[in-house]
Amino acid sequence: MKKFNLSIYILLAFLIPSLSFGQIEGEVLKPYTGKFLLKGGTLVTVTKGNLPDTDLLVQDGKILEIGADIDAYDAEVIDCTGKFVYPGMIDSGTRLGLVEVGSLAETQDYAEIGNVTPNMQALTAINPNSVAIPVTRVSGVTTVLSVPSGGLFPGTAALINLNGYTPDQMYAGFKGIPLNFPSSARRGRWDRRSDEEVAKDAKEALKNINDLWDKAIQYAKLDAEGAELDYYPEMEQLAKATTGEFTLLVEVNKAEDIVNTIKWLKDKNITNAALTGVAEGYRVADKIAAANLPVITGPVLAIPSRDSDRYDAAYSNAGKLHQAGVLVAIRTSDAENVRNLPFNAGFAAAYGLGKEEALKAVTINPAKIFGLEDQLGSLETGKSATLFITDGDPFETKTQINHVFIDGYRIPMTSRHIRLYQEFLERSPGLVE
Amino acid sequence: MNIYRYLAAALLGMAANVSIAQTPKGNVLIKNATVLTVTQGTLENTDVLVQDGTIKKIGTNLSAGKDMESIDASGMFLMPGIIDAHSHLALDVVNEATAPITAEVKMSDVINPFDVGIYRALAGGTTVAHGLHGSANAIGGESIVMKFRYGTSDPADIVMKEAPRTIKFALGENPTRVHGRGKNIQPRTRMGVEAVIRNGFNEALQYQKSWKEYNENKGKKNSTLTPPQFNLRLETLSDILNGELIIHCHSYRADEIYMLINVCKDFGVDKLVFTHVNEGFKVAPELAEYTMGASVFSDWWAYKFEVYYSTAYNAAILMANNVVTSINSDSDELIRHLYHEAGKTQRYGGLTDDQALSLITINPAKQLGIDEFVGSIEEGKQADLVLFNTHPLSVYAVPQMTFVDGVKYFDIKNDDDDQRLKVSPSELVEPVYLHAEHERCMHGVELFMEEGQLFNHAF
Numbered sequence: 001m002k003k004f005n006l007s008i009y010i011l012l013a014f015l016i017p018s019l020s021f022g023q024i025e026g027e028v029l030k031p032y033t034g035k036f037l038l039k040g041g042t043l044v045t046v047t048k049g050n051l052p053d054t055d056l057l058v059q060d061g062k063i064l065e066i067g068a069d070i071d072a073y074d075a076e077v078i079d080c081t082g083k084f085v086y087p088g089m090i091d092s093g094t095r096l097g098l099v100e101v102g103s104l105a106e107t108q109d110y111a112e113i114g115n116v117t118p119n120m121q122a123l124t125a126i127n128p129n130s131v132a133i134p135v136t137r138v139s140g141v142t143t144v145l146s147v148p149s150g151g152l153f154p155g156t157a158a159l160i161n162l163n164g165y166t167p168d169q170m171y172a173g174f175k176g177i178p179l180n181f182p183s184s185a186r187r188g189r190w191d192r193r194s195d196e197e198v199a200k201d202a203k204e205a206l207k208n209i210n211d212l213w214d215k216a217i218q219y220a221k222l223d224a225e226g227a228e229l230d231y232y233p234e235m236e237q238l239a240k241a242t243t244g245e246f247t248l249l250v251e252v253n254k255a256e257d258i259v260n261t262i263k264w265l266k267d268k269n270i271t272n273a274a275l276t277g278v279a280e281g282y283r284v285a286d287k288i289a290a291a292n293l294p295v296i297t298g299p300v301l302a303i304p305s306r307d308s309d310r311y312d313a314a315y316s317n318a319g320k321l322h323q324a325g326v327l328v329a330i331r332t333s334d335a336e337n338v339r340n341l342p343f344n345a346g347f348a349a350a351y352g353l354g355k356e357e358a359l360k361a362v363t364i365n366p367a368k369i370f371g372l373e374d375q376l377g378s379l380e381t382g383k384s385a386t387l388f389i390t391d392g393d394p395f396e397t398k399t400q401i402n403h404v405f406i407d408g409y410r411i412p413m414t415s416r417h418i419r420l421y422q423e424f425l426e427r428s429p430g431l432v433e
Numbered sequence: 434m435n436i437y438r439y440l441a442a443a444l445l446g447m448a449a450n451v452s453i454a455q456t457p458k459g460n461v462l463i464k465n466a467t468v469l470t471v472t473q474g475t476l477e478n479t480d481v482l483v484q485d486g487t488i489k490k491i492g493t494n495l496s497a498g499k500d501m502e503s504i505d506a507s508g509m510f511l512m513p514g515i516i517d518a519h520s521h522l523a524l525d526v527v528n529e530a531t532a533p534i535t536a537e538v539k540m541s542d543v544i545n546p547f548d549v550g551i552y553r554a555l556a557g558g559t560t561v562a563h564g565l566h567g568s569a570n571a572i573g574g575e576s577i578v579m580k581f582r583y584g585t586s587d588p589a590d591i592v593m594k595e596a597p598r599t600i601k602f603a604l605g606e607n608p609t610r611v612h613g614r615g616k617n618i619q620p621r622t623r624m625g626v627e628a629v630i631r632n633g634f635n636e637a638l639q640y641q642k643s644w645k646e647y648n649e650n651k652g653k654k655n656s657t658l659t660p661p662q663f664n665l666r667l668e669t670l671s672d673i674l675n676g677e678l679i680i681h682c683h684s685y686r687a688d689e690i691y692m693l694i695n696v697c698k699d700f701g702v703d704k705l706v707f708t709h710v711n712e713g714f715k716v717a718p719e720l721a722e723y724t725m726g727a728s729v730f731s732d733w734w735a736y737k738f739e740v741y742y743s744t745a746y747n748a749a750i751l752m753a754n755n756v757v758t759s760i761n762s763d764s765d766e767l768i769r770h771l772y773h774e775a776g777k778t779q780r781y782g783g784l785t786d787d788q789a790l791s792l793i794t795i796n797p798a799k800q801l802g803i804d805e806f807v808g809s810i811e812e813g814k815q816a817d818l819v820l821f822n823t824h825p826l827s828v829y830a831v832p833q834m835t836f837v838d839g840v841k842y843f844d845i846k847n848d849d850d851d852q853r854l855k856v857s858p859s860e861l862v863e864p865v866y867l868h869a870e871h872e873r874c875m876h877g878v879e880l881f882m883e884e885g886q887l888f889n890h891a892f
Binding site: 084100101102103104121131135183184185186187188191195228253254277279280286301302303305306307308309310311312335337340342343344347349350351355375395396397398399400416418420421424426427430431433 | 717781783866
């Protein structure tokens with residue numbers, strides 16, 4: 001037992017100095033808020049360049065001050081000498097919190113029954129105590145869009161901070177309505193429909209959407225005129241997409257479907273919209289740019305959609321979209337491995353997007369798409385103190401994440417993955433022959 | 434373009450037949466690279482001379498032979514070809530899910546040399562992959578080690594002939610779901626999985642005994658023994674007991690890993706590798722003592738219940754406990770960036786560069802019994818090499834060229850985008866797939882599954 005304890009101390013002292021919180025037996029580590037002075041780090045502000053040897057003061061959940069030699073007063077000082085401070089990374093398309101164990105139906109809360117269920121709220125089904133949340137946030141991913149799936153209008157997505165004990169505490173200020181645009185592509189190699197069936201299904205789905213949209217416009221109009229309407233929660237929610245109150249998040253991937261989507265959005269005069277997925281965006285990047293539609297794309301680490309495609313089609317997609325002038329955000333589309341967001345950004349960077357733009361694609365760009373650029377996505381005075389501290393480039397696998405703050409809360413740098421490491425690195429008893 | 438390539442492949446295939454299936458071997462001189470040998474440290478500004486598919490010399494100021502390509506690799510990093518100990522790429526089918534033991538089937542019968550995924554794996558630096566049977570059965574079929582000699586139409590050219598035989602075992606949720614819940618036969622539980630394997634081994638012992646008896650007596654006068662019935666399934670199981678095959682066992686939970694270690698000890702089987710092995714970290718001392726190692730994912734977890742209590746620090750814990758550890762893909766997607774998957778062990782457990790690189794080179798080579806041929810840059814080894822623009826463990830690393838037996842199969846600067854070897858004449862429009870499938874361990878077991886349960890996570 002003694003040996004076991006000693007090994008834990010050695011571990012904490014040498015192997016993972018990033019764990020500024022020791023996991024002491026029986027002690028529970030909780031996030032806590034207060035006044036924090038991050039002293040002497042290089043601030044990677046994203047919007048205002050890199051500020052070497054600069055202090056950052058956190059108070060009341062906000063970045064109160066940025067500058068040289070800020071007086072600590074009563075703040076808890078965190079020495080950031082030789083470290084880097086980044087705004088929290090935002091994953092703009094995930095299932096995090098909506099599923100606990102992928103294959104178990106009992107834990108799948110992302111797809112409701114029905115083709116048209118825009119009133120299904122991701123925010124009410126998000127499990128604030130999902131084991132994947134601490135696993136994710138210690139990587140510097142602090143904020144994610146949790147998106148329902150399935151059907152034409154699967155529900156309402158919500159942006160959440162990865163800290164809080166109730167969904168309302170986690171809510172980060174953006175909701176959007178996903179629309180799965182009728183696809184002329186196959187859903188996978190197991191999709192054995194004939195070409196004609198695929199086309200027919202897509203045509204029918206589009207007609208369905210058009211009818212629904214007309215109804216929703218009608219609903220919004222009658223509602224605005226003060227008409228007494230029957231209880232129709234699906235339409236009530238969809239109406240808010242027609243008026244632009246909620247952003248329409250149009251999931252579309254195949255090139256010709258993207259073109260059709262652009263045309264559809266124009267026909268319907270929808271301006272508050274973003275394209276998501278956009279796997280073949282690079283084929284029609286100019287058209288997306290001309291339509292002034294922002295794009296949430298990913299995963300970057302994906303197989304090309306066609307066998308004839310160049311091997312790096314998915315890696316280079318974000319870069320090509322950016323070069324065409326499209327505002328690009330990157331998503332993982334993952335649940336338990338949203339922590340791979342920085343690596344998706346790293347691959348996009350290496351294959352044409354560049355490091356600076358890749359960083360924007362997981363910080364300020366999604367903040368802009370979600371209309372939260374005054375609160376998130378960069379290190380600026382007055383913005384939310386949602387940030388993390390590293391010993392290097394956060395996209396590099398070698399880099400360690402030392403501290404994470406979410407809305408001014410200092411996050412314990414532990415998770416079940418780290419606790420298992422601490423317990424089993426040197427198991428006791430070891431081998432008994 | 435593709436027609437020409439197809440014709441070229443056909444001609445190549447014919448030529449190969451004429452020359453008694455000799456696979457191509459190349460000559461090349463790679464100059465001034467930072468050579469990551471994996472087994473003998475890092476050599477700066479070093480040349481590697483390849484002759485007839487073999488690493489002839491490692492040194493400085495080497496000169497190219499006549500008509501030999503010379504590549505200036507200044508500023509670039511050369512590492513051994515990446516080896517994937519768990520893949521289902523380039524296999525037409527994966528699961529013979531009809532019985533809890535199907536040791537008689539062979540993945541060498543279902544190699545698809547036309548799979549464009551082979552080229553994509555090469556573009557990610559992977560040169561050797563272990564093509565495994567699926568995980569539907571407690572004892573599956575024989576797997577096959579492939580060298581990615583893309584461009585051939587002959588499946589035999591893809592096979593790594595030097596590799597010993599291997600076979601797939603599987604424990605836990607998959608065999609119990611397919612057979613117990615799907616067909617109401619053993620195994621339904623982890624108890625049943627143990628019983629199925631023990632029964633299989635015992636049956637093989639009986640089979641050996643009856644052949645031995647027959648062979649000892651067949652020449653004797655007055656012998657009335659008839660020969661036992663030939664049974665390929667039992668032949669293979671018998672070969673396992675004789676140490677002729679390496680078991681690669683799909684496994685997740687610590688208890689089931691420990692169980693198979695004990696079963697193998699009882700039957701004197703010591704050629705045992707565990708794959709996936711998400712809870713391997715809990716029995717790391719036992720894995721180190723009794724097995725040829727563990728082949729793990731870098732970070733996959735929570736896709737099914739038996740991987741809920743996983744940790745991305747698995748590889749780091751196993752390495753610290755001296756388990757021969759590799760990182761595999763089990764995915765047509767991940768096989769394209771195993772160097773990145775290995776890099777993740779530096780975030781999750783702080784492995785050194787050499788340790789991290791060993792996870793995808795010499796260690797999987799050891800687990801496949803091919804470490805005398807591949808897995809490091811050493812004189813005399815086969816010239817499977819990858820050239821990167823920067824250190825391969827960097828997230829910004831981009832493979833530039835990939836060689837198998839000294840032949841260049843990938844060149845980022847010169848290759849065409851479309852690398853298909855054949856195009857289906859019945860396909861008027863090329864299909865577009867939105868969610869490229871890379872979940873193949875349970876491929877082909879649709880018939881046995883409850884609807885809607887198959888495509889989520891089938892590892």
